[in-house]
Amino acid sequence: MRAVAVTISDVARAAGVSKGAVSYALNGQAGVSEDTRRRILSTAAALGWTPSLRARSLSSSKAYxxxxxxxxxxxxxxxxxxxxxxxxxxxxxxxxxxxxxxxxxxxxxxxxxxxxxxxxxxxxxxxxxxxxxxxxxxxxxxxxxxxxxxxxxxxxxxxxxxxxxxxxDTEGISHAVQHLVDLGHTRIAHVGGSQHYIHGLNRRNAWADTLQRNGLDHDLFIEADFGAVEGVAATADLLARENPPTAIVYANDIMATAGQAHAQQRGLRIPDDLSITGYDNTEYAQYLNPALTSIGSDxxxxxxxxxxxxxxxxxxxxxxxxxxxxxxGLITRGSTAAPHGRSTPGSN
Amino acid sequence: MRAVAVTISDVARAAGVSKGAVSYALNGQAGVSEDTRRRILSTAAALGWTPSLRARSLSSSKAYxxxxxxxxxxxxxxxxxxxxxxxxxxxxxxxxxxxxxxxxxxxxxxxxxxxxxxxxxxxxxxxxxxxxxxxxxxxxxxxxxxxxxxxxxxxxxxxxxxxxxxxxDTEGISHAVQHLVDLGHTRIAHVGGSQHYIHGLNRRNAWADTLQRNGLDHDLFIEADFGAVEGVAATADLLARENPPTAIVYANDIMATAGQAHAQQRGLRIPDDLSITGYDNTEYAQYLNPALTSIGSDxxxxxxxxxxxxxxxxxxxxxxxxxxxxxxGLITRGSTAAPHGRSTPGSN
DNA sequence: AGACTTAACTAAACCGGTTAAGTGGCCGAT
DNA sequence: ATCGGCCACTTAACCGGTTTAGTTAAGTCT
Structure with missing residues (x-):
């Protein structure tokens, strides 16, 4: 077997100093001269000594x-x-x-x-x-x-x-909303995450603020839980309304993905009938059909x-x-376009 | 501030015994009578003592x-x-x-x-x-x-x-392949994960064995890395062949998702022109369009x-x-069907 | 030259447990 | 009665570091 364990005492003995001196040298504290410190550290290196995490933990009351x-x-x-x-x-x-x-x-x-x-x-x-x-x-x-x-x-x-x-969070959502507004959308909904989360709240506020800045209503909001099931439910709710949105900004890619699939099953074409954006820029977002416009955090x-x-x-x-x-920032892909295939108005 | 820290010595003192006795009592070792053990443990509980993980770690040479x-x-x-x-x-x-x-x-x-x-x-x-x-x-x-x-x-x-x-791994893949065979497919490809992984290897073997058992060729194999990008590349390769597969069994949902999107972009209808199965039964699998047949591990x-x-x-x-x-087990969804909309033959 | 600092160390206590070695009392066997 | 053995403990060493309280020698000040 290999050398079982080399301890601070071994180093001290080999360097001809006390345990305390080795400890001082190791931790860069005062109490040893520069020469001695170097000597201690080099014998420590020669012996292959590393201080025991456990012993250190106990005496210094830290967990590292x-x-x-x-x-x-x-x-x-x-x-x-x-x-x-x-x-x-x-x-x-x-x-x-x-x-x-x-x-x-x-x-x-x-x-x-x-x-x-x-x-x-x-x-x-x-x-x-x-x-x-x-x-x-x-x-x-x-x-x-x-x-x-x-x-x-x-x-x-x-x-x-x-x-x-x-x-x-807010900048990305603002960009997404503004992007949709620039494309000509006027009824832009938001399927948010749980509003108990600060980021759920932030994203909703950014959505609402950006719409307001553009003189648009921000009444199409539904709170979900960041999960696919509630994402579908929220989407179903929005699409069943008398005056449904032409674009939905989701608070994450999972809900967006689920929402997109649901809308397609209902016979809607994306992006022609409904534009969709996500958040997170998950790996699979670019492989959806159509690829998902998303916001890519790091x-x-x-x-x-x-x-x-x-x-x-x-x-x-x-x-x-x-x-x-x-x-x-916003990563624009195929899931967003002008509503009903209309071309982009000259704004922006 | 709250009581800073109660140690084994405090418990020993309070119970009128030595540190060692407390340790024995705590660890259920011999060395104390049942009566004393109970007394020690109850005073320990009264003082709210829990042995220090760090001290224990040091002296017992375990990390817990x-x-x-x-x-x-x-x-x-x-x-x-x-x-x-x-x-x-x-x-x-x-x-x-x-x-x-x-x-x-x-x-x-x-x-x-x-x-x-x-x-x-x-x-x-x-x-x-x-x-x-x-x-x-x-x-x-x-x-x-x-x-x-x-x-x-x-x-x-x-x-x-x-x-x-x-x-x-192999049972799920076998089920998937058999399911496709039963639907009438004869050219069933496999986009595997890295063959350096045992599970990558297992899944491939299960695919090949099941085909062989059904008297079908197992030459349509491409190795990928479990990632979306290589999943797309593999799919592109397979679909460009002279005699392309009518079904692809992927080694995970990510590659299947990416492959499905790629096939759709090429104008193929899924499942009519191409059936697809994944592995993992990821949350989003059921929200793809069509929903992905997959294998649900735990x-x-x-x-x-x-x-x-x-x-x-x-x-x-x-x-x-x-x-x-x-x-x-296999979870059957919309991404698998008989080839070219033909109805299922009578087998199984 | 004597008193006082200060640098550079050493010795030993300490962190809070575990455990080997030691001790006293009780028991049964001889 | 006496010895050996066991039970139920205590004592103290130990795990491997950190840190406080010395100790010694050299330097500084007056």
Whole structure:
């Protein structure tokens, strides 16, 4: 077998110093001369020593890990392309800094709070990343109670002591709506996500504001849950109205995809009879028939940035400001066109 | 502030015993009488004491965590609905047993091995779950070298000392092919996933075997990478042939979706001119136009079972046998029908 | 030259558990 | 009665780091 384990004592002995000196040298603290530090570090390297994470954890009361609690209805879990990429982004930052990610999935209502409590109580993590912010999000108070540091994705609507990493939802939706208006649409509906989510709310507001700026009504709104089933129901509701929309802006690609299929089954041609836009620019969006106009966010970047801010916050080197990432842009594809095949008016 | 921390010493003092006795009582070991054990445990409960994970980790050389390394091309990461549900399944088992999941995402070639090495070297985890088994999978030797325990999803093709949790791929594909044969198809192609994966290989073999059993050729095979882009390319290749297939069995829903859209853009009607089947039964599959016939696996169950087996293995209570889960079944939808609108022949 | 800092270390306590080794009391066997 | 053995504990070492409280030698000030 290989050398079982080389400890700080082995290094100290080999370098002819005390354990304490090795610790100082390792952590870049005062207490050893530059010469000695170099000597210690080189003998450490020669012995192939790395400090034990566990021992370090115990004596320094740190976990060297971050937590992410994903709260999702089991049905919606597999559909969202956000998390895998987001997590990959987190990893790119963490791996470099010797941190790990502890992931928890909460599929039942009470499980989310329990997860945070457990992570904090067991000391599994030093901080958590809060995604899917909700209005009056109870997690902020919870984390304060638990003494966990955090970073939030976008700024919550309640006072929060935690830094936020922001990626604006509204710009993309505004572009989508304006794009439809420019094409000549006047009855533009919105199938939103749950309005308990800040981003659900933001997207709706951006839709409404842009319509208002163009002097159009924003009464064609239906709230759904970001899932395909409710996306279909909302679409059915809208299309059954006396004066149905000629375009629907969906809050994500899943609902848009489901809505598009439903409209087609009803005999509508897309985009001629109905224009459709999504959000997320999922991989399959471009392979739908017709390909889906969507808004392409960057979860990888978001994850990487969030992890960085949180680590800096933990290290005390964060300046306290929110970090603002570039807003996702509109990707125009075949699912949007002028209503009833009319050509684009000269606006824009 | 709340009580800072109650330690084993506090409990020992309160119960009038030594630290050791408390430890014995906690871990159900011999060394204390039943009466004393109860007394200790009840004072522990009264004080709200839970043993420190960190201290325990250090002295018992265990991490109380499992690892999962997801190796994926960044482009394919968001598309696969498998992992979120799979992870949720793992969680359901872990949470009950006080374990946590450390997740790593490896997007670059060398990163996967580095991840395993890091998890082992830092002692972050006690064992790992190996998914996406490959032929001659180098991870098995790697984990043996690193001294990590593991469980594999399906049995690898090389000797492996680790227990496997199996969910048969071949049955679903056989059903799909037989279903198409029964509808009257004779030229049934397969767009497979990467043949480096055992499940890519299995699905291809199941397709070929079923055709052979029905006296049909199995020469219409193209290997792709489970991604949409290569799915389209493979479809284009097949449809451009002199004698194109009337049905295509894809190795997953993403490629099937992309292939379907491509065929439709070429002017083919589905299912009349071309039948299509997928694999995974993704959420959006039923909302495609037409809805996609697919094979519905159960990642949640798989994750939960895998975690259970691994924990038992770690605890020494696993019997060493592989666990076999029910094989996923075929879900028939609108994307499959008799070729050229002919009615189903009388078979089956 | 003596008092006082300060740099560069060492020794030992500490984090909060587990566990090997030791101790006293009770029991049955000789 | 006495010895061995076992039960129910206690004591203390240990896991591998961090950190506080010394200690020593050299330098500074007056």
């Amino acid at each position: 890990a971050l937590g992410l609690v994903v709260a999702r209805d089991p049905k919606l879990l597999g559909t969202d392309p956000f998390f895998p990429s987001f997590i990959a982004g987190i990893e790119t930052t963490l791996a470099d800094r010797g941190y790990s990610l502890v992931l928890t999935v909460a599929t039942k209502p009470g499980a989310e709070e329990a997860s945070y409590r457990r992570l904090a109580h067991e000391g599994r993590v030093d901080g958590v990343i809060l995604s899917d912010m909700r209005t009056d999000d109870s997690r902020i108070a919870l984390l304060l109670e638990l003494g966990l540091t955090a970073v939030t994705l976008n700024r919550p609507n309640t006072p929060s002591p935690f830094p936020a990493v922001c990626m604006d 979860p990888l970047l978001w994850g990487s940035a969030a992890a960085q801010v949180l680590l800096n916050q933990l290290g005390g080197t964060h300046d306290g400001d929110d970090v603002v990432l570039p807003a996702p | 965590a499992l690892g999962l390394v997801v190796a994926r091309d960044p482009k394919l990461l968001g598309t696969d609905p498998f992992f979120p549900s799979f992870i949720a399944g793992i969680e359901t088992t872990l949470a009950d047993r006080g374990y946590s999941l450390v997740l790593t995402v490896a997007t670059k070639p060398g990163a996967e091995e580095a991840s395993y090495r890091r998890l082992a070297h830092e002692g972050r985890v006690d064992g790992v779950i190996l998914s996406d088994m490959r032929t001659d999978d180098s991870r098995i030797a790697l984990l043996l070298e690193l001294g990590l325990t593991a469980v594999t999803l399906n049995r690898p093709n090389t000797p492996s000392p680790f227990p496997a949790v199996c969910m048969d 990642p949640l169950l798989w994750g939960s079972a895998a975690a259970q087996v691994l924990l038992n293995q770690l605890g020494g209570t696993h019997d060493g046998d592989d666990v076999v889960l029910p094989a996923p």
